[in-house]
Amino acid sequence: xxxxxxxxxxxxxxxxxxxxxxxxxxxxxxxxxxxxxxxxxxxxxxxxxxxxxxxxxxxxxxxxxxxxxxxxxxxxxxxxxxxxxxxxxxxxxxxxxxxxxxxxxxxxxxxxxxxxxxxxxxxxxxxxxxxxxxxxxxxxxxxxxxxxxxxxxxxxxxxxxxxxxxxxxxxxxxxxxxxxxxxxxxxxxxxxxxxxxxxxxxxxxxxxxxxxxxxxxxxxxxxxxxxxxxxxxxxxxxxxxxxxxxxxxxxxxxxxxxxxxxxxxxxxxxxxxxxxxxxxxxxxxxxxxxxxxxxxxxxxxxxxxxxxxxxxxxxxxxxxxxxxxxxxxxxxxxxxxxxxxxxxxxxxxxxxxxxxxxxxxxxxxxx
Numbered sequence: 001x002x003x004x005x006x007x008x009x010x011x012x013x014x015x016x017x018x019x020x021x022x023x024x025x026x027x028x029x030x031x032x033x034x035x036x037x038x039x040x041x042x043x044x045x046x047x048x049x050x051x052x053x054x055x056x057x058x059x060x061x062x063x064x065x066x067x068x069x070x071x072x073x074x075x076x077x078x079x080x081x082x083x084x085x086x087x088x089x090x091x092x093x094x095x096x097x098x099x100x101x102x103x104x105x106x107x108x109x110x111x112x113x114x115x116x117x118x119x120x121x122x123x124x125x126x127x128x129x130x131x132x133x134x135x136x137x138x139x140x141x142x143x144x145x146x147x148x149x150x151x152x153x154x155x156x157x158x159x160x161x162x163x164x165x166x167x168x169x170x171x172x173x174x175x176x177x178x179x180x181x182x183x184x185x186x187x188x189x190x191x192x193x194x195x196x197x198x199x200x201x202x203x204x205x206x207x208x209x210x211x212x213x214x215x216x217x218x219x220x221x222x223x224x225x226x227x228x229x230x231x232x233x234x235x236x237x238x239x240x241x242x243x244x245x246x247x248x249x250x251x252x253x254x255x256x257x258x259x260x261x262x263x264x265x266x267x268x269x270x271x272x273x274x275x276x277x278x279x280x281x282x283x284x285x286x287x288x289x290x291x292x293x294x295x296x297x298x299x300x301x302x303x304x305x306x307x308x309x310x311x312x313x314x315x316x317x318x319x320x321x322x323x324x325x326x327x328x329x330x331x332x333x334x335x336x337x338x339x340x341x342x343x344x345x346x347x348x349x350x351x352x353x354x355x356x357x358x359x360x361x362x363x364x365x366x367x
Contacts, residue, residue, distance in 0.1 A: 003030045005143025006348050007133055009064040012057035015356060017349040022055050023067065023142075025345055029131035032077065033147045037123065039077035040089060040148060044162035045141035045365045046070035047348070048170050049197060049263065050093075050286065052355050054136070058263075058288045062121040065134040068365070069093040070170035071141025072162050080150030088158040090169045092317035093137040095124040095151040109312035114138070114151070124149035141166075142348065144367050154321045157329070163364040164328070164336050167198065168321050171362060172335055175202025175261065176324055177313015178284050180210060183257050187211030190251040194239070194271045195262035196224040198338055198362040199284055201231065203259045205333055208232030212257070216250050218243055221358050231337060239267075247274040254279055261285050265293040277303040284310050338362045 006023040013020040033039045045068045053059035054067060075087040083089070095114040096103050102110035117124050121134025128135060129147040138152045156165055175198070179185050191212040193204045196219040207215050208231065216235045217228035225236040235250040237243050248254045254276030260268045263285025272281045272295050299305050313320070327333040340360035343351045345367070354360045 001030050001145065002027050003143045003145045004345065005066045005140065006068070006345060007064050007066050008055060011054060011060065011063065016353045017055070018353055021349050023348050023352070028066070028133055030145060030147060031129040031131070033079045033129070034125060034127065036080045036125065036150050038075050038080055038083055038089070038148055038150055038153055040073040040146050040153070041076050042071055042073040042141050042144055042146055042367055044072050044166040044367065046166045046171060046198065047351055047355055047363045047365065049355065050170070052352055053263070053286060055352060059286055061136070062134050064132070065121055065136050066130055066140040066143055067136045068141030068143070069137040069139045070166055071139055071146070072156070072165040072169065073146070083150055083153065083155070088156050088160070088165070089153040090156050090165055090321055091139045091141065091148060091152050092154060092173070092312065092321070093139060093170060094118065094312050095138045095149045096317070097124060097151060106316060107314070108316050109314055123147070124151050142345070142365060154317050156321065156325060160325060163339060163342055163366060166364055167335055167338060167362060168324055171198035171338065172202045172324050173315050173317065173320055174284060174313045175199040176206035176209070176333070177315040177320060178203050178259055178282050178310040179206035181314035181320070182308055182310035183280055183282050185210050185212050185257050188213055189256040190214050191257040191259065192216040192218060192247050192251065192255040192271070192274055193259045193261065194218045194267050195260065195285065196221070196228055196361070197261065200259070200261035201228065201338055201361060202335070203261060203284070204228055204231055204233060205335070209327065209333060214251055216247050216255065218247065224361065227337070227361070231334065244270050244273045251276070256280070257282065259284060263287045265291040268293045269295065272305070272307065275305060278305065280306040280308060282308050282310050339364060342366045
């Protein structure tokens with residue numbers, strides 16, 4: 001079938017993207033699903049910094065590529081057991097094979113065949129269903145239809161609005177998961193979140209959900225700090241010189257948990273410095289592969305500090321996406337507050353200018 005989608009053929013074009021037009025809206029041939037795969041009509045797809053980092057070249061990928069990894073849709077053809085035509089699904093951006101060592105340990109985010117497929121720009125099977133174009137993280141949601149591995153899909157409540165449902169596949173799963181799965185924050189422990197994009201604010205929602213206190217939010221954009229305060233932050237700090245000391249003061253000497261969601265090594269160093277003795281720093285953002293960070297080595301031992309990475313929120317998508325949706329529906333996880341705007345396919349380049357400028361939290365492409 002012929003689909004219409006947003007294709008990136010060259011990374012690193014300069015902004016503003018409204019002028020350089022890195023995303024081209026093209027018609028492409030999409031092959032039918034093979035065994036274990038689904039054809040899905042995409043209903044909505046979120047615009048994430050992981051998409052932007054491919055566009056600007058800070059997260060290199062094979063080209064050309066049809067972008068979009070945070071999406072939801074309706075199954076229109078199933079070649080996989082457990083899925084039927086009409087099912088509503090959200091996508092996880094790491095397909096989990098269920099058989100490798102990582103999957104056997106319940107660490108779906110670290111699935112080895114899934115990581116290899118994502119690097120190669122293929123589906124989990126190792127094939128491409130797009131003619132001459134690579135898949136983005138097994139999804140390629142910036143198109144009206146997608147063929148995906150069933151291992152990338154999770155069935156969800158069909159009553160959920162698509163512009164909200166899309167957010168659970170990346171922003172919510174990554175941010176909330178970093179708090180409840182990776183760090184396992186307990187009630188009454190202090191926490192700070194550096195960076196208040198979709199993932200960072202999701203981490204803040206997760207920390208508020210589990211009862212972290214005090215809960216500090218750090219960002220360079222005042223309007224995001226105001227939003228964070230309305231979502232449960234007890235203190236807000238404008239990022240810049242002196243921010244670490246403000247965090248340490250607000251948390252009586254340093255936070256028990258710090259979450260870095262920016263994808264910047266310098267911010268990671270600040271997050272580490274903002275923790276107390278015995279504190280844990282969780283890094284969620286994806287910096288350029290060339291970036292390194294430095295901490296006083298002795299502090300890891302003498303102060304029993306911990307630095308942990310969190311990918312996909314250390315989640316098991318089939319378990320966590322339905323759980324987080326239930327919490328949203330119960331009013332305990334106000335994910336809808338993250339939605340900044342909805343856009344059309346022809347507006348994506350301008351929308352990524354907004355994301356790059358930090359003026360939006362989560363914009364969602366609606367079909």
